[in-house]
Amino acid sequence: MTTSGGRQRILIVGAGIAGPVLAYWLTRNGFSVTVVERAPSLRRTGGHAVDLFRPAMDIAEKMGVLARIEERATGSNRLTLWPEGARRPVRADLSKIFSATSERHAEIMRDDLSEIFYDATRDDVEYVFGDSIAAISPDGAAVSPDGEVRFDHAAPRRFDLVVGADGAHSAVRALVFGAESRFGSYAGAHFGVLAVPDTAGLDGELRIHVGVGRTAGVYGARHLDDARVLFLFRSDQQIDYHDTDAPRQKELLRRAFAGLHADVDGWLAELDGTSAFYFDSITQIRMDSWSRGRVTLVGDAGYGPGPAVGGSTSLAIVGAYVLAGELARAGGDHERAFPAYERVMAGHVRGSREVALSAARRLIPRSRLGVTGLAQGARLIAALPAGPARAFARLATSSARVYNSMAVEDYPTSPHRDAPASS
Known part of the structure; x- marks a missing residue:
């Protein structure tokens, strides 16, 4: 594990969109981040086009990848x-x-967007492909009191927090909160x-x-x-x-x-x-709360408004940015950060659900x-x-x-601050 003196260790499950965006902002706030992805490599599944609205475009600009996104835009004009x-x-x-x-708007193929965010993080984040988390205790802590996490293939490792960014059919959500049928x-x-x-x-x-x-x-x-x-x-x-x-x-x-x-x-x-x-x-994934203990969910895993009807990608990017910002603000204290993250996102999530159903109609x-x-x-x-x-x-x-009306705070970054590891 790539860590340095006292930095809090965070495991992100899923290397699609929300996972790499979250990893980018966490590393810039002094956290040590590992992303595990079930697929053997970055997914290139021929996915459909997704829309990025103003808040997501603003976040992409802060990440320095806006030019690449605009370059890879689909170019649909008729x-x-x-x-x-x-x-x-x-x-x-x-x-x-x-x-x-x-x-500010761009339509881009989902695979292209995933690759752009991955490229922006690959030098600072540990990526583990071809594996996934195998078990989390029912109270949302890691498997053991000292933070040990078990994987399908790799040896157990210790992390302070776990984030499920593994999509609408989230394995993390199933392990911690229960079957998808409860929330779908x-x-x-x-x-x-x-x-x-x-x-x-x-x-x-x-x-x-x-x-x-x-x-x-x-x-x-x-x-x-x-x-x-x-x-x-x-x-x-x-x-x-x-x-x-x-x-x-x-x-x-x-x-x-x-x-x-x-x-x-x-x-x-x-x-x-x-x-x-x-x-x-x-x-749609509908949960009253998407955090439990040391585990939280981001993007479609916790509050997906529904695929193919617009907006879920922008919501996931905003959610990842907010989660990283609240964790940094709380000094890595998840008991403060997770509720703050959910409060900020609650209105955005409700609005996205309503417009997704309207778009489907x-x-x-x-x-x-x-x-x-x-x-x-x-x-x-x-x-x-x-x-x-x-x-x-x-x-x-x-x-x-x-989506354009989503107010997103400009969270400052503290690249040299060491987030305290949990005891």
Whole structure:
């Protein structure tokens, strides 16, 4: 373990987005940080695009990585929306929407963002890939009174605090708080993501097909040779499937999207040969408290508003920054820092849950009227001059309003301060 005289030792489980951001700010406040990640290397799973709103962009700028994020932005600037059964699509300028929703915004592939944050920390943080935490005592302390933590493969080690940054299906949360079924709130929909060849030459185009209870879209990124397809579909009940049963997951998508449009049929035809595939339910994590003893959760592990409906990545970045700031302010005293972290984040989490559910309703209409309304909104933005179009988009995009309005304190850093190790 890389430590120096008396520095508090913190274990972060998960090297996605929140984990590396938290590690960055903790090391700059004098903590010794180890990140353990179950995957054998940094994940490159072909994930979908994520939105970074103003607070997350501000934090990225403080980390010195904003230029890399802007360089890797997807570059999507045009929308082509096909309502099911329509003879012609609705086209809109996405720049009107983006400029209306935020003075600072970037859309970036999740894998690219993870790599950027990892690169910003790899020289100062110990990363352990191909392993995970195996046991934590029920009271949220480490396994033994002296802070020993057991892993699936590595020898036991001692840490003062443990942070679960391991996503919506968090192993840390399951070990400390209980089964995911206790905290997961199904939002009424499922989603799938796959990589497809960019045979259409999208070049900044976001192409969406919308029907009652189902939406499918394809987009690319300026630096990628392939494209991504995102499928969203409603289901009254959460569908029973095994996480590793990709053939069943793909069959669920085929059934849900059969006959929507010839474009969509072509995307479905790529399911068996795709280089990257992911499927999950849109489920919110709802916990009254996400800290217990010496363990806390950050990002989707503790308060994910739901994947694929916008904002969860920005919330995770803000949460990581706040947690590090409160730990530094409390001198490493988790009994002060964890409650302060939860108080700061509580309002942000409530707002994110509400807008995520609203976004899911808009993106996956329940009726023909909802499909028509989505198309008419895009048509109005396309027809209005830039100023009025931005005003309309600002009113229509509640997600951006909520995330951009998050007030985040400017926590100072103390790079030379030694955080006291717990006794």
